[in-house]
Amino acid sequence: MLKKIISILAVAVLSVTVSANVQAESITVQKGDTLWALSRTNNMSLENLQKINNLTTDLIHPGDVLTVAPEKQYTVIQDDTLWDIAMDHQVTVSQLKEWNQLHTDLIHPGLNLVIFEGFETTNIVLTDQPKQETAPAAEAQTESIPAVEDQAPAPAEIAPAVEAQAPAPAEVAPAVEAAAPSTKEITVEATAYTASCEGCSGITATGINLLENPNQKVISVDPTVIPLGSKVYVEGYGEAIAGDTGGAIKGNKIDVFTPSKQDAINFGRKQLKVTILN
Numbered sequence: 001m002l003k004k005i006i007s008i009l010a011v012a013v014l015s016v017t018v019s020a021n022v023q024a025e026s027i028t029v030q031k032g033d034t035l036w037a038l039s040r041t042n043n044m045s046l047e048n049l050q051k052i053n054n055l056t057t058d059l060i061h062p063g064d065v066l067t068v069a070p071e072k073q074y075t076v077i078q079d080d081t082l083w084d085i086a087m088d089h090q091v092t093v094s095q096l097k098e099w100n101q102l103h104t105d106l107i108h109p110g111l112n113l114v115i116f117e118g119f120e121t122t123n124i125v126l127t128d129q130p131k132q133e134t135a136p137a138a139e140a141q142t143e144s145i146p147a148v149e150d151q152a153p154a155p156a157e158i159a160p161a162v163e164a165q166a167p168a169p170a171e172v173a174p175a176v177e178a179a180a181p182s183t184k185e186i187t188v189e190a191t192a193y194t195a196s197c198e199g200c201s202g203i204t205a206t207g208i209n210l211l212e213n214p215n216q217k218v219i220s221v222d223p224t225v226i227p228l229g230s231k232v233y234v235e236g237y238g239e240a241i242a243g244d245t246g247g248a249i250k251g252n253k254i255d256v257f258t259p260s261k262q263d264a265i266n267f268g269r270k271q272l273k274v275t276i277l278n
Contacts, residue, residue, distance in 0.1 A: 024069035024116065031062045036212070042068040047213055051099060052116055058212075069116040076111040089115050104278060111239070184276045186225070186252055190234070192267035193220065193246070193255045204244035210257060220244040220255035231277040239277070 027038070035058045039049040046058070053066050060066070074085060082093045082105055096102070100113050107113075195202035195210040202211030206228055208218055217240035219232065226232065230242040237256050246255055254274065258264045 024067055026065050026067055029060050029062055029064040029066065033060065033062070034058070035060050038066065038068070044068060044071055045213075047216075048099075048114060048116070071114055071116050074113045074115050076107050076109055076113065078109050080107065080109070081105075082107060085113065085115075089117070091115065106278075108277075183278065186274055186276075188252045188254050188272055188274050189269065190237075190254050190256060190267075190272045191269050192258045192264035194258050194261050194264045196260055206241075206243040208241070208243045214259040216257065217241065218243040218257040220246040220249050220257070222250050222253065225252060226254070226274070226276060233275040233277060235272040235274070237272075 027042070029038070035049060035055070036046055038060075039046045042049070048071055049066070049068065050056070050058075052069065074089070076085070082096055082102075086093045086096055093105070096113060096115070097105075099116060194200075195214075200211075203209055204218060204220075208216060210216060210218065217238055219226075219234060219237075219240050219242055221228070221230075221242045221244070223245060226242045228242055228245070231239065232242055233239050234254070234256060240256070244255070244257070249255055254272075256267065258267060
């Protein structure tokens with residue numbers, strides 16, 4: 001895997017105040033309400049309603065207070081960073097990562113992100129690495145170049161200081177790789193499966209309810225080849241989660257989830273390339 005190493009010189013503390021119209025609201029569960037019905041009433045997917053309320057099941061009770069918010073999809077383009085996207089949509093990087101189950105700051109063009117609008121993000125302080133008194137930090141400030149020239153140590157002493165510098169905080173400016181991150185690409189034998197069958201629970205090995213989320217991109221894998229929970233890109237299928245296992249899925253084999261039995265039959269058996277994204 002090609003790794004991009006980015007050295008970031010220390011810069012002064014930067015505070016930015018972001019104003020946002022608060023559109024998210026709270027609703028109180030009434031007798032007879034279901035999470036599915038509330039998701040439809042508020043134009044949200046069931047999965048996203050669970051996500052912003054930290055729910056692990058569909059069970060709710062009268063009197064429960066839930067947060068609902070308008071949601072939209074954003075597709076990452078070349079040179080985007082999580083920080084830029086967060087600023088444009090008046091949310092935080094931490095919220096973007098939580099909503100989209102991102103475990104790193106790396107994103108790639110074509111990735112679809114869910115963004116909930118209307119969360120209070122007033123007076124967000126975005127802080128770069130604190131101002132340093134060392135010569136390398138001063139050089140990063142163009143307005144103080146004359147003072148730097150008087151204090152700067154010899155070039156041989158500067159390089160070690162820059163190399164030892166810690167990367168900037170996660171919410172400053174996460175790096176975006178120029179292309180989709182690729183830690184490993186393998187060729188697999190692919191078949192398809194569905195949860196729309198008699199006696200099927202629809203619950204994957206990682207707890208994803210495929211009956212309630214028929215459009216979820218999920219593949220069944222051998223965890224010794226593709227770790228469970230990994231994000232992958234499957235040729236001809238798209239970006240998916242390695243969220244299930246199967247008794248016949250051993251070695252370089254996968255099963256891709258399809259909404260219907262006929263879709264699974266039409267998929268057949270084929271050789272595909274799978275890129276493990278994380």
